[in-house]
Structure formats: C-alpha cells, structure tokens
Amino acid sequence: MNFSLTILGSNSAIPAHGRFPSAQVLNIQEDLYMIDCGEGAQIRLTNFKIKRSKINQIFISHLHGDHVFGLPGLLNSFSLAGRKAPLDIFAPSGLEKMIDVIFETTQAHKTFEINFHVVDTKKHKLIFENKKIKVYSIPLQHRIPTTGYLFKEKPFPKNIISEKIAEYDIPFSKIKEIKNGADFTADEGIVIPNDELTFEGKTPRSYAYCSDTVYLESIIPLIKNVDLLYHEATFGAEMAKVSFERGHSTTKEAATIAAKAEVRKLLIGHFSTRYLDLNVLKEEAAEIFPNSHLAIEGQKFEIDFIS
C-alpha cells in the first residue's frame, strides 16, 4: 500500500537554480494530497506525471507567495479540464477572499466547488478525516500565521491467525468483526478472546510537514516518532542569526527537532537561493540526525511499513 511523498518544489522565496518554490504531493493508499502550492506546481505535476485530477485536498501552510502562487493556475486548470469533484482547501485565514478576487478578475468559469477550511494556526487539532487517514494541524512560528500538518494512517485491522479459523470453525461472516477486535463465541458458548485469534495489523504510517518555522520545541510531542518529517532548513548553521530573524530554521535546528522527536527519517527543504550546492546542508543535518535527506524536486520518498 502506497505511502509516498513527491517533492514538486523546495526552494524558498525566489525560484532559482532550476528549483521551484514549495509544493509537494503525498500519496496515501492512492489518494493524493497536495501540500503547499508554489508557483509552477501544476507544471511540476505534469513534469512528474502526477494526475492532477486525483487531488481532492490541498493543505496550505501559510499565505506567503512562495507557498500559494501556484494555486490560481492549478484551480483554473481544474476548471478548464471540466473538474466536477469538490475540492477542500485548508489554510490560515484570508485565502478564500484572494482566490475569489482572482477568479472574478480573470473571469474564470468554475466547474467545481471549493470548500475553504480556515485552520487555526494556534491549535493542534484534527482538521480532516476520511476512511484512510486523519490530518492534524501543527502550530508553527513564522513571520505570519503558519501551520504544519500531520498525516496519520488510521489503524489497520488485525490479522486473523488462519489455523484458528479451522480450529474453532469460525464462519466467514464473523471474520470482519474479529479483525476489528471482537471476541468469538464458539458453538458451546465458550468465548475465545480476540488476542488468541489475531495478531496485530500493520503499523499505521505518518508524515509531518513543518514549514516555515523557527526552531520550535513545542512541536516535538506532536510529531513524536513520525515515519517521515519534512522540516524546513532554509539556511546552513552559519546563518543562525539571520535565519531566526526571518522566522526560519537552520539545518542543525531541523536535525535537532528530528532527533528529539525520534522520527524515522528527516527531509530538509525550503532552501535559500544562496545555496547552489545543497550537499553541504545535508551533511550539516546528518551530523546531528544521520538519516537526513534533501527534498530534491522530482524525488519520491516511499515509506514502508515497519511491521
């Protein structure tokens, strides 16, 4: 079952060195979730052969241009392609008015419904849920109201021990409820506890997106043990002062968060244009958190089950 993240853009502020501004697509069990939507995100979707129409939710961290300027074009293209499915957009307050004015000015004919959901950037809350996942907000600290997002798969059903089906002559109709935790009452009225019939299902996977933000220890309990953490690292450690002043993190700060939250894997991104060679950033992060990687555009990061 798919759980993979594709980077569409990971440069900060001004696009440079062939790097686009922030945008990602998360595939969880074949549903696509877009995270941030910098200019050119729809161009990257085409470049990387990702089906635009499979995106039904978009999560925006904050309203700085390098995280939202791809939205007008993407939404317009949805309409031009005759999209009918409604679209959810999660973002801090203010986006709906901007999109409305843009649609009105460009006289775009909208063929589908957009449901805007204002995210409270001060609270850690469940903001979205479907059959497969739950998404939570993560309060961040930047120059303007900003939220991160935590994506968690819902628990998987338990696995039934196949020999037990024969042993207790379990009828097919009971299998589903046993997988969901029910005990089984055999013919003689004897109750067989669920634990004897099943073993644990796969461990749900999780992904946390934290950009843009200063170094913020309050996020550590919220992202504890996630399988994959994307944490901005706009600057190298040498720029710590400037980084903080601009509401950003350094490589070492991102890696410290990853280490303290004991995540499985760290991706750093939102690179400053000042860095042409990004390996120096990776190396700095890896000194503190060895399983650190660069969020290179076009790369797909797949998350396997740990059990």
Place this chain on the structure above:
Amino acid sequence: MNFSLTILGSNSAIPAHGRFPSAQVLNIQEDLYMIDCGEGAQIRLTNFKIKRSKINQIFISHLHGDHVFGLPGLLNSFSLAGRKAPLDIFAPSGLEKMIDVIFETTQAHKTFEINFHVVDTKKHKLIFENKKIKVYSIPLQHRIPTTGYLFKEKPFPKNIISEKIAEYDIPFSKIKEIKNGADFTADEGIVIPNDELTFEGKTPRSYAYCSDTVYLESIIPLIKNVDLLYHEATFGAEMAKVSFERGHSTTKEAATIAAKAEVRKLLIGHFSTRYLDLNVLKEEAAEIFPNSHLAIEGQKFEIDFIS
C-alpha cells in the same frame, strides 16, 4: 543594435508538454519589455538567463489566467531582491485591484512603485514612449477585453556624408542638428540643403503582438509592414469553428493576416494542448505565408535592419 524577442511561454490555457503559458521578453536596444506574464514566467527568465531587473515595463494583453498568473510571483521576487526602480504595467482594467489584494493577503513588502496604466481595448493609441521606442495598443476581439501591442523604434538620425564635412568645413557643433535634418549655412551665407549632406539612417524596426484574438481584418492597417508579427494560432485549420467560438484564430487565419499586412516574418503561438507536434501548425501557416515560424520557448528571434 539589439531588437530581439525571446519566447518564455507559448502554450494556451493549461501548461503541457513542457510548454509554459504566454510570456515573452522583447529586447530593444538593451531595454527589456515583458509581454504577458503567464505562470512560471520568472522561472523561464532564470532558465534563459534573462535579467529580471532590466524589465521596467510589462504589457498585458488581457486578464485570462494563462496571461497573468506569473505576475504575483515576479512582482514578489522584485521586492525580495530589493528592487527600487518603478515599474509600469499596462493592462485592461481590473488588474490593479487583483494585484493589490494578492499583495495584501500574502503580506508582501513592496520595495518599489508600480504604475498601473489601464489600456482602452477599443482604441488604437500611443500608450508608451521613451527615447528609443513608441508603443501603441491594437484593439483585438476575444472573449474578454483584449489588446495587442505594437512596438516601434523611433526614427534614427540621418548619416552625414563624411566627404561633405571637409568640403564645406562643417564644424563639429553643427553635426548633430544636420543629422536631425537641418540644412547647413556655409561661411559665404550659402545654404546647403540637408539632402546634399546626408543619407537616410537605419530604418526603424517594429514588432506586433496579437494574442488572443479571432481573425480580425481591422488590425491589418495597424500592423502593416511590421518586421515581426506574433499572431496567436491556438488551433489548426481543421478546428476553425471551435476556434472562432472560443475567440481564437487558426494557423491559416494568422497566416492570412500576416500576408495581407505584408509583414516580414510571422511567429505563431498560444498553442492548444491538443497539439503535441507543432510542425503541422507551422506547415499550415507556411502554405499561406511562407516566412512563418513557431514561437518555441527559449528561442530568440532577432530582427536585423533592412537598410
């Protein structure tokens, strides 16, 4: 002296096949003028190593998204780079409000002044002038108010015939006015007519941008004899009916305009996503107007002096 057009994007509606939406940069004697600004225009500027900061005027044909969605990012990047020089933006009515709302929502700090000039899309008028060029609007017919633009170099000074300087002992202080057409009064009071002293300077060059529009014969006198005409050809001739209904032109219509206006060279662009191979479009145009070319992104079309 430079007079060249670089295509940044020439796809219509949705970016596809690696093609970006409409945007161009015209270099006239080392001043850069941007024409339309589809999503990703600033990314293309970087790709093609064109200095963003040298653009001081932007000309927008109409407010459909595929012609303006690159503006927010470009203007934001100007500010992030600390631009101080004022910027002129020419466009049909409505753009200023949209840009204002975008700047406000994204809390962009603007470091330079933007002068918005509303272009009357019903009139052929001089809308901009500097020492080197004049720019005129060209009324077009599309689904929403749309204008083309005609860029014309100002007349060049005449050339003085060097032998005449010695023959009439012309002082250096008089050279400039003679080049600008003045007669010369020699010591004896004899007036030497300008025609005897000079020969014509270089013929000014011109470029017309006509996109988006239906086939429109009223533009022919306005673009007569231009050196380079960009005329949209969204569709091949087989799509004439759909093309007209959507306010667009076909290859053959673009070429017919070029032929009737007796232009030197035709560029077709604003290609529909339905065309993966564009050569069929070029061939159709060339049947009617042989000097037809495709506006391929990244290509630079240089216009030489004819005399």
